[in-house]
Amino acid sequence: MRRSFGTPKTKDFLQSVAFLAPSVLGVTVFFIAPFAIVVYYALVSSPNDPEFVFLKNFIDVLHNSSFLTAAKNTATFAAVAVPLAVVLSLCLALLLEQKIPGKSMFRTFFLSPMMVPVASVVLIWQVIFHAKGTLNQFLALFGVQAVDWLKSPYCQLVVVVLFLWKNLGYNMILFMAALNNIPKELLEVADVEGASAAHKFFHIKLRYLSPTVLFVTILSMINSFKVFREVYLLSGDYPYEGLYTLQHFMNNTFLSYNFQKLSAAAILLAIVMVILIALLFKVEDIFGKDVEG
């Protein structure tokens, strides 16, 4: 009996299973199995008296005004924050490529916000963006009327600033790594031929950076679903309407134990995420080949 398990192939298989088992079991118990229940909940009328209602819960969520507000807010936030996140972090990476003194110090400074818990600095942000706060005092010097930033149509801009502050460093490192991978000979040849800096950037660097540009774009889109943290710490459970996020919607639905609604919302979001992630893989496929080949 033992001998039949002893062939190299089955032995290899069993060993690989042994190494993967703890993680796969944990992921199954804590993520996959309950997600199956989520799918079930989303398709029935109520957990106690289950009746198959197919898409009804999804349609209800898509007609729910809070969900729509949250979805719209996330979309408009991403539309502003994502391009800024990509362009600014690329600028920072290029800046650190220049011959400037104290480069490693600057890198440390740019990266430091990612290490600071949002909860720790939120007091300062509140002081800056308050109606009587520092930003308004500064703007008053130019005759700009005071704005209660967090309770105004500009409220999302405040969160954009926090988002950039927190995430630019991470993206910058990704761009710096990509810049490092550009073959030096190419740039040297361009130098010898007297190419301008702009020419080098648009015709050589950007071509090699394009996979990273797209990677950072999609990563930032995914990250823009996570700004709830900043919003919650700045303005709590019930923020100004423009700051209402999907996580606020989820929290409030948790309070009412409406698992049909919660499950349907989670699945809708999962579908959007899977599309974004598929895009990410596609992008790497196409550009990975282009640059290597």
Add this chain to the structure above:
Amino acid sequence: MKRAKHLFRRAFMTLVAALFAISFLMPTVLTISNSFMTQSEINSNYGSVFTAAKDGKTYISEAVNLKFIPDKVTFSQYITTFIKSPEYLLKFWNSVILVVPIVLLQVGVAAVAAYGFSRWRGKVRDSIFFFYVILMLMPYQVTLVPNYLVSDFLGILNTRWAIIFPGAFAPFSVFLLTKFMRRIPVSQIEAAKLDGSSEWQIFTRIYLPQCRSALYSIAILVFIDYWNMVEQPLILLKDAEMQPLSVYLSTINSGEIGLAFAVATIYMIPSLLLFLHGEEYLVEGIAQSGSVKG
């Protein structure tokens, strides 16, 4: 002439970098410096923002007065935190006993699994790995409902385990560590196999020592992620007593804003120390995460 132009360009670039650096550092530095102010100075500076500070007794300046250097440097806020308000230290401890087990368990589980994913390739294993990447990129709005249901089922809702278990099996570490391990040359394994080493020996004696810096950089990334957690405790821990400081800080009584600065500063210290000590590892870890392919 050309030299002057270069010099000018360099000075300009440095200035831009310095401006960015100031705005990146400002919130952190201000939080720290403000934690050395007296309660009355905090009240007078920020009383109009944190309205509950208006107890009628203290002077509050009409306009907010964001200041870098305290009028009088004092450790009184820290002394109060440590002696009179132990609840903040308790919340700090809550954070520690949530985050430390998550970091250790996640990295431990991941190290074993990453060996499995890098040592043996195959259709099924590669698709499981692919699934891990998708799961890793899912926001909390997707994973919290499943987490809640399973915690409820296991009877661990409102206990620390409701956060620790999903954290221990979160796929982020598996993903990154697998990428590191796949760079270890196969020839080393073949040589070890000829010497009669078992897979476990190869894992512990050849792979783990070579992954030491990777393990460290992943541990830092996992630590800062969970040290900053808000979403999970809000849903999974209803009991305010168990909340980590990352959530509790925002509920601090407005009358104790001076304390809040000190507590906020204390809360930054572990992650800032890790950062200063392990910045190179952190940067390497981030650079490795720059592509979703294994």
